Amino acid sequence: MMRLELVKRPQRSGLFSALSPFIAFALTIVAGAIMFALLGVNPLTAFRIYFIEPVSQVWQLHELAIKAAPLILIAVGLSVCYKANIWNIGAEGQFILGGIVGSIIPVLFPQFESPLVLPLMLLLGMVGGAAYAAIPALLKTRFGTNEILTSLMLVYVAQLFLDWLVRGPWRDPQGHGFPQTIQFNDSAVLPELMPDAGRANWGFVFALVAAVLVWILMSRMLKGFEVRVLGSSPRAGRFAGFGLNRMVFFAFLLSGALAGLAGISEVSGAIGQLQPVISPGYGFTAIIVAFLGRLNPLGIVAAGLVLALTYLGGEAVQSALGISDKVARVFQGMLLFFVLGCDTLIHYRIRLIGLTLTKPESAAKLEAAPKLKEAR
């Protein structure tokens, strides 16, 4: 009989750190093929429609950028949280609050038209997202609550608040009763990058700039060092004189501001008004993006494009094959599942052990749970 043993590596493996997302992606493709086959669709056809066709024309690449921009912006902020071992799961809510607060000017002061409007909106969006993220930070530092629960629950509060706003006080009086605000005036709309080629707007540029800046912060600056130390060994962080509570606020405010920026960019760029739903779950999908990108802002740019494709592919298979676009969710889930699984290979290597000498009745059981052993 054989059994598998996980042997701890003396050093983390740089090779598998880089390979892990690709292995995860390959496993996702295999599992996806099985899923399509079970749904009665030829997997090859399905993959072509899912992954190739949505990006075969220039205007489609613009759609990809529109979907990728919020994912990257949010995930870059989340990567700082997760590196600090702070679990902000509520980016979806911070995204929504960013959209709401950023929309204050175009909704309440539609006559105010000036080049100042857009920068103010973006700023307000960031403030809104950061302020909303400050709630779980305050609860955690003051009362020791679990930020996973509080940040997650605040998502539903934000969703319902938006829903109430667009049905109630902020509803467009001329909107025939539709639950939405007025269309933003031109000075409140995020311009498109190349209007002749496609719809992609400045949000994508914000995402790239944020990724580069956060990369510099994390890899070159003392603050990034502080994040990494507190995240990996909090006691050593305290010994270094870094404050954990300050870090909780820093991480939540930074990620909240970036999620808020993503929110107002989406509302002002891709949508042009507030609606009851302004996000197809970007705040949650960005969690996958952050991990698929190895919590590295540059990796997150690539991962954001991949996850954006799963959205487009989901829409494509729905219209072409009549499969529910929930397929996109399944792909996203599998990708996260496999990438977390593959990360084991960074710290452990797998060894096959043949148990030829042991008596069959005592050791015939294949050990499903691998033994973890320290190298020393």
Added chain:
Amino acid sequence: MSANQDGTNLLEVRGLTKIFGTLTACDHIDLDIAKGEIHALLGENGAGKSTLVKMLFGSLEPNSGEIFWNGQAVRISSPGAAKKLGIGMVFQHFSLFEALTAAENIALSLDDGSPISSIAAKARALSYSYGLPLDPESLVGDLSVGERQRIEIIRCLLQTPQLIILDEPTSVLTPQEADKLFETLERLRSEGKSILYISHRLEEVKRICDRATVLRHGKVVGHCNPREETASSLARMMVGNEVQAVVRAPVEGIDKAQPLLEIRNLTRKPATPFSIPLKGISLNVRAGEVIGIAGVAGNGQGEFFESVSGEVLQQDAASVRIRGKDAGGLTITGRRLLGAAFVPEERLGHGAAPRMKLSENLLLSRHATDGKAFVGAGGMVKSAAIYTAAQRIIVAMDVRKSAPDPEAAALSGGNLQKFIVGRELDRRPSVMVVNQPTWGVDAGAAAHIRQALIELSRSGSAVLVISQDLDELFEISDAIAVMHNGELSKPLPIAEATFEKVGLLMGGAEPGHAEHTLETA
């Protein structure tokens, strides 16, 4: 091989090998343990003692080699199997639940469903018959380390083992408690039980062990009768070469020197139900001297270190003064900026971040004190500067490593400790506070660290060393104070200090028992 008392050995080990990746932790180990002997297993940290013992106790599986029990080949696949054979083990780090009673802890490990009351009765009887009195109803959290060890020993004895493995049992005991333990071990030997005694304390091995097996770098380098050896010949076998003796130059005019670290009536409430409150601790450490703080582990040393380092702040700012300035309200960074440096007990996860490079770990304690050198405009880290400084420390402290700038976790304990101590020495701090400077460090590295601490003090700094290792404190200290139950005795000048006096204080004798000629006005 060696002498058998009745023809068969209780345990024979032949060619036992364990490989972790590229490291051969145990390399063809041969070992015989006769019935009714106390057999010492000697070796430095990392020599393979723990790995060998884990294989004997079934918690690690050997790659090759054989184990014979009473002449029969056996395969010990789990600790349960080892217990069934008759092998019991007392670990160095206890595995007891503090919130449960002694009897409940014993019941958990017996796993045979007998009622707690009968276990408690048995444990009580056994403990008194072996001279290790124990109240089975007492809560483990309330017990001293020595008493906790008794629980471990009693729970081992309740399984009536033939072979008892003791891993560094005296490292947590006062000299007097250790004497008690030796009596018990001799009693067990007289009953025909065998004991495998793991230690690096040569004097006690010479005192109680019948034979010794010495390991070095995973190999057996010799079997001997420790009574016929000297401590230095045993040390030579363990280390492979002479360990350089630490030289402590005398200090003059210390009484007039400026106290650089003053602790005045330092008091701290317990942070958790099982931590020790600090009760009115006062101590001065002057320029040019090394003060040692002895004490059995868990008597408040950790709490004291946190309070002095500023990881925990004091209400009363004057309770800790560094270079004449009140520092009780300052964070660890503020205290470092006053010229203090700190080395905590735990290397990985406290003194160093395990998964970070050495150069980054340099930044850990020095990002503020060397802010200009290591951090540039806008908070950018000067990676070339920290790399160069890390290499300077590596050379100065003779840190051995496998890569130019490896992760902290990739270093052996001794080498990482040399780096962590060197990181602070490199600053020439005027106050240095070190908790367990050479815990788990091999003899060569330990001597290096001790010498460096003495030299730092002689160059005009105040050095405070907290240690459980009395030999170490006697080697480097100019005066020794003892911490017991959150209180600190007056420092005893080294000329007047004896193992017996310090040992009594460690066991909780009245602090007034000691002379205090070094008392300040």
